[in-house]
Amino acid sequence: MASLTNRVKVLEQQPLSFMERLYLPAIFKGMAITFSHIFKKKATIRYPEEKRPFSPVFRGLQVLNRDEEGRENCTACGLCAVACPAEAITMEGAERQKNEEHLYREEKYAAKYEINMLRCIFCGLCEEACPKDAIYLSETFAPSNFTRKSFIYSKDELLIPHPINDKEGYDAARVSRVEKLKK
Amino acid sequence: MAEEVKKIKVTIDNISIDVPMGTTILQAARMIGGDVVPPAMCYYTKLEGSGGKCRTCLVEVSKGSEADPRPMPKLVASCRTGVMDGMEVKNMTSPKVEDARNGVVEFLLLNHPLDCPICDQAGECHLQDLGYEHGKQGTRYEFKRRTFDKHDLGPYIQLHMTRCILCYRCVFTADQLTNKRVHGILSRGDHSEIATHIEKALDNDFIGNVIDVCPVGALTDKTFRFKNRVWFTKPVNAHRECKCCSGKVTLWQRGEEVLRVTARKDQWGEVEDWICNECRFKKKQSADWTIEGPTHVSRHSVISQGHYEGMKKPTETFSAVHEGRKPKLLMDIHSVSEVNDPSIDLSAIDGPATSATYNHSTKKS
Amino acid sequence: MEMLQVDMMLILEKLLLIGGIITFSLVIAMYTTYAERKVAAVMQDRVGPNRAGPFGLLQPLADGLKLFFKEEIIPLTSNKLLFVMGPALSMVTAMLTSAVIPWGSSIHIFGREVSLQIADVNIGILYVFGVVSLGVYGIMIGGWSSNNKFSLIAAVRGASQIISYELAMGLSLIALLMMTGSLSMKTIVEQQMSGGWGGFLGWNVLYQPLGFLIFLICVFAECNRTPFDLPEAENELNFGYHQEYSSMKLGFYLFAEYVNMFISSAVVSTLFFGGYDIPFVNEATLALSWGDNIVAMLGFVSLFSKIAFFLFLFMWVRWTIPRFRYDQLMDLGWKKLIPLALANMIITAIVILWFNK
Structure with missing residues (x-):
């Protein structure tokens, strides 16, 4: 049969020689390899004590952002919810009243905002869809829990701490990822 | 029909169609359908006198008519230009039209606040579609966008003047559907705005139709305001x-x-x-x-x-299999989730939901 | 009546020894599981169990505890009696072999000379063979009574494998026995101790290298260890004969494997590596200055380090070499090892005759 390309390499398979048929040299070679691995550096990271540094593109738990004055960015536009492939996000919008200007940045805001962490696949599409820089994925895990209930995160759990009232918490939550997004 | 209407031939983007005399290019294009139809922001078939304001429907006429085959010197607004026998029109095949339309979109968006995330029109907004198809990534406008004092148009209609593109559709609607128009365009030029003279509520029986004719989110339904996307x-x-x-x-x-x-x-x-x-x-x-x-x-x-259309809801087989036993629900989503609280009937509220709407319910539960 | 004059002290001493050795082998087997996991881990650049206790030293206890608390499942279609007997038999036969292994020379306590061997049977090796061949019943009974195709196939595989390799094992030992002229394990050890260089030159492995190799391979096969672990082949037979077992019954099977490994290592060390002989040291002269008991203990340590080495070898091989195919296994057993063992036997016989002439 004519070969399809000129890169065909015909392998000549010779019968095993006597030494090869003994298999013992090959076995000893293999054992030498495994033995040498005893002294190699271990790849294991002992998790709770040691932590692997997160990659800058790591996508963890969602955080709802506030601006410098501590007003919520989210306007309940629903783009995150429509972008979400797992349909994990739900929300309800409301109109900002006269005395609520210090709470919400725009005239519409998310009165209710929920992410079902059991559904969330941490794909980051909500972050990409958000036109208001209101949601981003932080570098933390969603903590494990015993009840399904506790995995439905409402605004209380998701909102970033207030930048003026709780400066420390805000700075801690504002990880390098936000810094990078700001640029 | 005693009188035979004379049919004339017009070619739009190399597609020929016979249309009656007096048809506009836009209507002829709509008879063909598909991609050759120029977009229209101000023209409205059912409103007499509409059209000719937004310039989004500009087309190139490469051949005036059989009698006078010279091309028209400038791009023409297809909604206000009647067809001639043997006319040849270029819409999507003309780079000039494409370019002009991009410019028009840039102008329309010049003062537009781009607040789509909070706009109730988002998702069915013609300006959004137009911007999506013809818009540029950014604007070259460097000045502050114009703003207006808020006008209250009554309990049903919400006006966002910043979003308005001055298409006059709502004016024609009020003229042609109601006995007395109480709103109109005030001022001139950059200061033009839709308003009533000394605040009046729009309360005619058919005035709600201005919401539907508005191509952007300038006039929206107050009873639907912020309730859902x-x-x-x-x-x-x-x-x-x-x-x-x-x-x-x-x-x-x-x-x-x-x-x-x-x-x-x-x-x-x-x-x-x-x-x-x-x-x-x-x-x-x-x-x-x-x-x-x-x-x-x-x-x-x-x-x-x-995907509601053609959707078949699967039948619940549980009780058929389990001898009429109802499935036991282990968790009621409303016991966990605060969204879509059954105790709040959003459709029963006249205006938008506010913090009071939700605080009230949390106190109750 | 004099015949029935029983030395109560002897019974007590033997009972203590039996209890000691059984406890000892169980503890060793327990920690062999730990060692197995550690060795596997370090050979794969991992760390291995390190959570239970310091360095994970309590891991075997945790594993055992877990097995105890697992649900006990006996399949409905199984033969209940045999199903329970299987693992018990495995365990018993694994433990029985330790009776004839000399764990050290004798020690002197309260004016009595106590031999560190439960029974110095003069047919020790025959006894080992006898008991080991019983071990296959544990697998057979377990696999058959599970009433499961995979288990049955595994059991049949195990049985034919063990029978095939027992032949080569026996033949390789005959050559050794021709040299020693004795079936008693103690005698064999003492013969090796009398060699030059403090006993080192007397080690049988120096005279029977081929015999040792064949014996070692057969021991691997007898213990169902990789590359001969076809009866439990995880990926093709779904854990083989102990597929249906759960809880501590499964634990017994797994445990028996490690006890077997330990005892086999002890047998190999005893027959070929001088048993409790300390190489390059003349025990007799050392005993004069240090005392009998200390030397006996040192001898035991020596034996134990040899056993430890073989246990490591078992694991080392397991994490290096892939499993045989069944036909390859049979091919190796019948067409390679048995002829080799026969040849070894004949050559040994000729050499012995030559020197004796």
Whole structure:
């Protein structure tokens, strides 16, 4: 049969020689390899004590952002919810009243905002869809829990701490990822 | 028909069609359909005198007519230009048109606040579609966008003047559907604004139709304000016996709740039958309506993401298999989730939900 | 009546020894599981169990505890009696072999000379063979009574494998026995101790290298260890004969494997590596200065380090070499090892005759 390309390499398979048929040299070679691995550096990271540094593109738990004055960015536009492939996000919008200007940045805001962490696949599409820089994925895990209930995160759990009232918490939550997004 | 209407031949983007005398290029293009139809922001078939203002429907006429084959020197507004026998028009095949339309879109968006995330029109906004197809990434405008003092147009209609593109459709609607127009364009040039003279509420029986004709989010339904995004609501065709209008509407539902009622729209986004304020604003219960079925939504629209059309709800087989036993629900989602709280009926609230709406319910639970 | 004069002290001493050795082998087997996991881990650049206790030293206890608390499942279609007997038999036969292994020379306590061997049977090796061949019943009974195709196939595989390799094992030992002229394990050890260089030159492995190799391979096969672990082949037979077992019954099977490994290592060390002989040291002269008991203990330590080495070898091989195919296994056993063992036997016989002439 004519070969399809000129890169065909015909392998000549010779019968095993006597030494090869003994298999013992090959076995000893293999054992030498495994033995040498005893002294190699271990790849294991002992998790709770040691932590692997997160990659800058790591996508963890969602955080709802506030601006410098501590007003919520989210306007309940629903783009995150429509972008979400797992349909994990739900929300309800409301109109900002006269005395609520210090709470919400725009005239519409998310009165209710929920992410079902059991559904969330941490794909980051909500972050990409958000036109208001209101949601981003932080570098933390969603903590494990015993009840399904506790995995439905409402605004209380998701909102970033207030930048003026709780400066420390805000700075801690504002990880390098936000810094990078700001640029 | 005693009188035979004379048919003339017009070619748009190399597609020929015979149309009666007096047809505009835009109407001829719509007869062909598809991609050759120029977009229109101000022209409205059912409103006499509309068109010629927004310039989005500009086309190139490469051959005036059989009698006078010279091309027209400038791009013409297809909605106001009648066809001639043997006319050849270029719409999508002309780079000039493409370029001009990009410019028009840039101008329309010059003062537009781009607040789509909070705008209730988002998802069915013609300006959004136009910007998506022809818009540039950024604007070259360096000045502050114009702002206006807020005008209250009454309990039903919300005006966002910053979003207005001055298409005059609402003015024509008020002129042609109601006895007395109380709103119009005030001031001139950059200061032009839709307003009533010394605040008056728009309260005519048919004035709600200005919401439907508005191509942008300048006039929106106050009873639907901020209640949901249009693409999360389910559009269904419904009708009811109405004394003053056809009663044929589209309901925008969430579950059984009727969040919004609009007139039915055709494929060009134009209202099929005008509806009255009672149908539009007062009948917010499924029981008020006879539901016909899901409205056809173009698959290019974000509203189609719900896939309601042709959807078959699977039958619950559990009780059939388990000798009539009902499935035992282990968790009621409402016991966990605060969203879609059954104790809050959004459709029953007149205006937008506020913090009071939700605080009230949390106290109750 | 004099015949029935029983030395109560002897019984007590033997009972203590039996109890000691059984406890000892169980503890060793327990920690062999730990060692197995550690060795596997370090050979794969991992760390291995390190959570239970310091360095994970309590891991075997945790594993055992877990097995105890697992649900006990006996399949409905199984033969209940045999199903329970299987693992018990495995365990018993694994433990029985330790009776004839000399764990050290004798020690002197309270004026009595106590031999560190439960029974110095003069047919020790025959006894080992006898008991080991019983071990296959544990697998057979377990696999058959599970009433499961995979288990049955595994059991049949195990049985034919053990029978095939026992032949070569026996033949390789005959050559050794021709040299020693004795079937008693103690005698064999003492013969090796009398060699030059403090006993090192007397080690049988120096005279019977081929015999040792064949014996070692057969021991691997007898213990069902990789590359001969076909009866439990995880990926093709779904854990083989102990597929249906759960809880501590499964634990017994797994445990028996490690006890077997330990005892086999002890047998190999005893027969070929001088048993409790300390190489390059003349025990007799050392005993004069240090005392008998200390030397006996040192001898035991020596034996134990040899056993430890073989246990490591078992694991080392397991994490290096892939499993045989069944036909390859049979091919190796019948067409390679048995002829080789026969040849070894004949050569040994000729050499012995030559020197004796």
